């Protein structure tokens with residue numbers, strides 16, 4: 001329900017060059033003028049899977065499980081039958097089939 005509202009807000013926030021997460025604690029955003037905000041939206045390659053930093057802001061799932069950012073992950077989801085052929089998404093991330101699905105970002109750890 002809130003996902004429909006959150007997406008346009010996120011896009012507006014990105015367009016304004018603002019990296020605030022609604023409701024989340026502010027995190028230091030490294031200045032990356034050349035990256036067009038990609039660094040704010042997607043996790044770095046060396047983050048720990050399952051950590052707060054392991055998060056795809058564009059698709060609202062852990063970056064290490066984001067098949068839309070890394071198609072190489074898809075076979076692993078298919079192998080565990082966690083896959084929706086219709087929407088080309090892991091069922092565990094398929095908000096089209098499960099509108100009530102909530103994927104929460106892990107809290108900041110140490």
Ligand SMILES: [Zn+2]
Pocket residue numbers: 056058059060066068069
């Ligand atoms: Zn993604």
Ligand SMILES: [Zn+2]
Pocket residue numbers: 084086087088094096097
């Ligand atoms: Zn589906």
